[in-house]
Each structure stands twice: as C-alpha cells, then as structure tokens.
Amino acid sequence: MNDRPGNQLFDAYFTAREMREVFCDQGRVQAMLDFEAALARAEARVGLIPQTAVASIEAACQAGHYDFVALGEAIATAGNSAIPLVKALGKQIAASDADAERYVHLGATSQDVMDTGLVLQLRQALALIEIDLAQLGDVLATQAKRYVATPLAGRTWLQHATPVTLGMKIAGWLGAVTRSRQRLQELKPRLLVLQFGGASGTLAALGDQAMPIAEALAGELQLTLPDQPWHTQRDRLVEFGSVLGLIAGSLGKLGRDISLLMQTEAGEVFEPSAPGKGGSSTMPHKRNPVGAAVLIGAATRVPGLLSTLFSAMPQEHERSLGLWHAEWETLPEICCLVSGSLKQALLVAQGLEVDAARMAQNLDLTQGLVLAEAVSIVLAQRVGRDTAHHLLEHCCKRAVAERRHLRAVLGDEPQVTAELSAAELDHLLDPAHYLGQAHTWVERAVAEHSALTA
Numbered sequence: 001m002n003d004r005p006g007n008q009l010f011d012a013y014f015t016a017r018e019m020r021e022v023f024c025d026q027g028r029v030q031a032m033l034d035f036e037a038a039l040a041r042a043e044a045r046v047g048l049i050p051q052t053a054v055a056s057i058e059a060a061c062q063a064g065h066y067d068f069v070a071l072g073e074a075i076a077t078a079g080n081s082a083i084p085l086v087k088a089l090g091k092q093i094a095a096s097d098a099d100a101e102r103y104v105h106l107g108a109t110s111q112d113v114m115d116t117g118l119v120l121q122l123r124q125a126l127a128l129i130e131i132d133l134a135q136l137g138d139v140l141a142t143q144a145k146r147y148v149a150t151p152l153a154g155r156t157w158l159q160h161a162t163p164v165t166l167g168m169k170i171a172g173w174l175g176a177v178t179r180s181r182q183r184l185q186e187l188k189p190r191l192l193v194l195q196f197g198g199a200s201g202t203l204a205a206l207g208d209q210a211m212p213i214a215e216a217l218a219g220e221l222q223l224t225l226p227d228q229p230w231h232t233q234r235d236r237l238v239e240f241g242s243v244l245g246l247i248a249g250s251l252g253k254l255g256r257d258i259s260l261l262m263q264t265e266a267g268e269v270f271e272p273s274a275p276g277k278g279g280s281s282t283m284p285h286k287r288n289p290v291g292a293a294v295l296i297g298a299a300t301r302v303p304g305l306l307s308t309l310f311s312a313m314p315q316e317h318e319r320s321l322g323l324w325h326a327e328w329e330t331l332p333e334i335c336c337l338v339s340g341s342l343k344q345a346l347l348v349a350q351g352l353e354v355d356a357a358r359m360a361q362n363l364d365l366t367q368g369l370v371l372a373e374a375v376s377i378v379l380a381q382r383v384g385r386d387t388a389h390h391l392l393e394h395c396c397k398r399a400v401a402e403r404r405h406l407r408a409v410l411g412d413e414p415q416v417t418a419e420l421s422a423a424e425l426d427h428l429l430d431p432a433h434y435l436g437q438a439h440t441w442v443e444r445a446v447a448e449h450s451a452l453t454a
Helices: 017-023 026-046 051-060 069-078 082-094 110-146 166-191 205-219 235-262 292-311 323-327 331-352 358-364 369-381 384-403 406-412 421-427 438-453
Strands: 151-156 159-165
Touching: 017 026, 017 110, 017 331, 026 051, 026 069, 026 082, 026 110, 051 082, 069 082, 082 110, 110 159, 110 166, 110 235, 110 292, 110 331, 110 438, 151 358, 159 358, 159 369, 159 438, 166 438, 235 292, 235 331, 292 323, 292 331, 323 331, 323 369, 369 384, 369 406, 369 421, 384 406, 406 421
Parallel strands: none
Antiparallel strands: 151 159
C-alpha cells in the first residue's frame, strides 16, 4: 500500500528524503510490526508460545500487507495506532494460521508497541543525523583551514568591530557541530531502550517469565533493557528533542551569518550558485540565500515543537491522556526539520563562494576606525591607558568629522607621532596584523573535530 496523499509541496525544501522515509506511514507501521515479530521470537525462545507460531507471525509483520488509509480511519475511533494495527495483524495471521493468531501481542500493551516502534525509528533517524553532522564537520574543517588567514570585519551589534578571519568564523560553526555530535553520542544509552511494561507497567500478564521475555525482546531488537518501563516518564525523548533543538539553532546561526554576509551591502560570502537558484519572480538580478532560509526557518520552528514535548512531560499516573498523544507527530517533525537543515547546510558549506577583495574593501569602510583599539593598546603602554584612550577617541571623532582616514589623522597628531613612528602606525592599521588568536581557534576547532571523527 502507498502512503496516503499528504502535504508534500515543501518536503523537498525543508526535509531530507531519507528522513521522511523513516517517518512516513510505511516506516511507522513497519517499526511497530518489527516489535510484534520480535516479541513473538522472544516469547518462543523463553517457551511461552510455540516455536511453530513464529513464522506465521513474522510473515504477517510486513507493512506492505496493510491499508494505511483504513488504519488511519480506525485510529480516530481506537485512540492510537497500535490497537487497529494489532487487530489487522491478527486477521492477517488467522487467514493462514488460526492457531498462531492466539499468540500475537501476548503480554504487551499498545504503548509498548508504539513507543518501541518510535525508538526503532529514532535509531534510524539518529544514524542519518550523525552521518550528516560528521560530513558537515569535515567540510567546515576544510573551509576553516582554507580561510584561516582571510581577514574580514568582525561585527558586534551589527556594526564593524575589530577584524576577525573567515576561518575563525567558520571554526565557530564547526565547534557547535562537534559539540552536538558529542551530545548525541552521550544520549544514545538513554534513548535507545526498550519500552515493555504491559497494561500498567508491571508485566503481570507474563508472570515469572516477564523478565526473561523482556531481556530476550531487548536482545532481538538490539535495544537496552531499561531499569523499568517509561510509559509516563518522557525525559528520554525530550532529551533527544532538546539536542535536535540545539542542532537546529546552531545551523540557524550558520544560516544567519551567511545571509548577512550575502547582503548587497556586504557581499563577502555567498551560497553556491546554480541555474534557477535564489532567483526572484520579478527581479532578474536577485540572488537570494535560499539555503540559509531553510536553516533559519528550522531554527525558528523547532523551538515551538520542542515546547510541546516539554509541555507533555507531566503525564498522569501510568498512562497519559492527551499529553502522550501530543508527542506522536512532534518529535518526528523535529527530526525531519533538522534533517532538511543539515542537507542545506552541507550544500552551503561545500560551495561557499568567498570574495576576499570585498572583505578587504569593507574592512576599510570606516577608514581605519576598526583598528583604533590596536593603536590605543600600544599607545597606552607609553602614555598611560586613560590618556591613550581619550587621545584615540579624539582622533576618531576628527576622522569622522573630517571624513579622513584614521591613519592620516594620527599622522597629524603630535602626541601620537611623538610615540609611534610612521612604520609602526602603518603596521598597527593593517588588519592582517591584528588577528589575535584567530589561527589558534581554527586549529583547536579542527583538532577537536578530528579527535571525535578518528
């Protein structure tokens, strides 16, 4: 059966195809059926059900056997997706093996099926995200090293500050990616766990065989068996969603920086160009940052979805009413948005177009003012901090009022020339000589990425 028609118009823009496949109807149903097949194998291994029933149950645990439209309509009455699916599964098995049908879903509850199915999907999603993050880290590391010594204006409060390098800026993006990769590694043991508790979390229906079955089921699915069921303890899922939120925000920062650097007034760094990319319906000259828009869009949307997960945490007693339901589409949508953001970030980072000459021109827009600090620091060591600060402040005001370069104004100021030679002033007002530890920050970010990748 094919998925039901949906709102797919924007999917190719905002979501990676591979991630949508994980969370499409086919992916959701198959994950739940994988739980049911594994449960049958585990219970047969322990001796609760006959081994002869397993093959019939496994054969029916194929999503292609089921009508997703009919399941969707049944969910509206049943209240969750597992109830109609288990009924349909039983009918499918009974058609060929009436005896095996008796052993389907034995001892489990609907939430066991849905939550474990979700964890199986999240394992796939996590693998996709980790691959893309690692690839993005590789690209950013390469670009950071390439532009380690390329000066551009630092910007604070959207105004020109002292010079930085493009490599240093990229290293900042890289560091955030590396930290997100570390967080994902750390949370895996908490996230990738079985949900298996039966009606109220006690597994009473399975008697003394409960724990052997739970252990066997976890082994079948290659999940960890947690200390206890987590039907209404949702911190595991919210932790994962939170890390995805951090990834979305970090990529949004990358997108924001790129879009600002692409502005006509800056024109320093650009997304890669391609026929038809970033155009306007009316203005032929436009080159819009369409990749950055996805990054910023995801960073804007994910926090609202994440707030839903947090709001759904105080769930009632042993099974929640409504709060659990609020999660069903929320975490998958966060995964999809982050996947799309990662794909666009890779495209942008791989094809960065850099105009170093424009960067140099823009650095000089203030006619040397961005390097006033460099002169002030050296002068302070000779005439004192307050004197130097007030002297440079006065010279800067003169440079602005007279529309002259700061170098010329400083050269006319006897208090300055008495302490600093022409060669010293030229050196101090060269952006390439006031980059501080920019090179070190790049080296450290690249080294941390490499250590995690090794």
